[in-house]
Amino acid sequence: MDERLRAREKQELPEESTRPGLVFRPDIDILENRDGFVIYADLPGADDKSVEVRFERGMLMLDARPATDLEPSWTPLHAEYRLGSYHREFRVSEDIDPDGVVAKMSNGVLELSLPRSAERRPRMIQVQAG
Amino acid sequence: MAQYSFYRPWAAASWIPLDQFRREMDTLFDRFGGAPARPGDWRGVFPAVNLYETVDAYHLTAELPGVEPGEIHLSMEGSTIVLEGERKIDYASQEETSLHRREREGGAFRRAFELPAAVDADQVEATHRNGVLMLRLPKTAEAKPRQISVRAS
Numbered sequence: 577m578d579e580r581l582r583a584r585e586k587q588e589l590p591e592e593s594t595r596p597g598l599v600f601r602p603d604i605d606i607l608e609n610r611d612g613f614v615i616y617a618d619l620p621g622a623d624d625k626s627v628e629v630r631f632e633r634g635m636l637m638l639d640a641r642p643a644t645d646l647e648p649s650w651t652p653l654h655a656e657y658r659l660g661s662y663h664r665e666f667r668v669s670e671d672i673d674p675d676g677v678v679a680k681m682s683n684g685v686l687e688l689s690l691p692r693s694a695e696r697r698p699r700m701i702q703v704q705a706g
Numbered sequence: 707m708a709q710y711s712f713y714r715p716w717a718a719a720s721w722i723p724l725d726q727f728r729r730e731m732d733t734l735f736d737r738f739g740g741a742p743a744r745p746g747d748w749r750g751v752f753p754a755v756n757l758y759e760t761v762d763a764y765h766l767t768a769e770l771p772g773v774e775p776g777e778i779h780l781s782m783e784g785s786t787i788v789l790e791g792e793r794k795i796d797y798a799s800q801e802e803t804s805l806h807r808r809e810r811e812g813g814a815f816r817r818a819f820e821l822p823a824a825v826d827a828d829q830v831e832a833t834h835r836n837g838v839l840m841l842r843l844p845k846t847a848e849a850k851p852r853q854i855s856v857r858a859s
Contacts, residue, residue, distance in 0.1 A: 684837015
């Protein structure tokens with residue numbers, strides 16, 4: 577069994593034409609728990625300042641423009657990945673509370689917490705003895 | 707361990723104006739850890755790595771999003787640098803969580819690269835910022851290019 581971890585090719589967005597440089601579609605995981613949804617997005621090179629998360633008309637827009645650390649004097653010898661910005665959009669369930677969205681960056685991974693509105697959260701109904 | 711793979715072959719790679727470079731480099735640049743299916747086929751091996759050269763050093767960069775600096779182990783033997791560690795993604799331990807989409811993979815990785823010239827192992831600098839590992843591998847004095855001055859006789 578091959579357990580070796582593999583890198584995914586960065587998926588370029590072909591429809592992105594109004595910006596300079598390459599734009600990639602970041603890899604994501606989407607989880608759902610009792611409180612709502614959590615999205616993890618791989619944005620290597622991006623810090624908290626280069627990431628923008630917008631919530632607009634039921635869509636969640638994720639943009640990141642990482643700064644490059646490359647020096648012009650560096651001559652490329654071997655290239656396995658390309659550099660560029662990231663963009664991805666999500667259609668978000670109506671029961672998400674836009675004001676409760678929390679975004680955190682750590683080691684190039686964005687963690688987006690999308691809580692359900694309080695009234696849409698599952699509640700336990702106490703069963704009373706009659 | 708996830709059995710599915712998200713690897714897709716690179717689209718006809720017109721973006722690397724380095725093909726001729728790469729062919730040349732493949733003889734110098736062994737990927738033991740990657741165990742390429744074909745000679746020179748590095749695709750899909752984690753982490754993706756770029757290599758640059760300056761007059762006095764090599765610079766190796768690797769995209770390691772979600773990997774803690776403490777989970778990355780670097781070692782050098784001769785002019786071979788070994789990069790290993792683990793990317794930990796654990797959702798199974800979270801209670802009452804269902805997975806809607808899974809594109810990110812976790813697991814152990816190991817890659818080894820033989821650099822084209824000797825480097826000074828004691829002077830290697832490694833930084834890990836925003837999920838990108840950057841190594842500066844200074845060339846040994848012998849490996850640096852030297853200017854030979856031409857004297858008029």
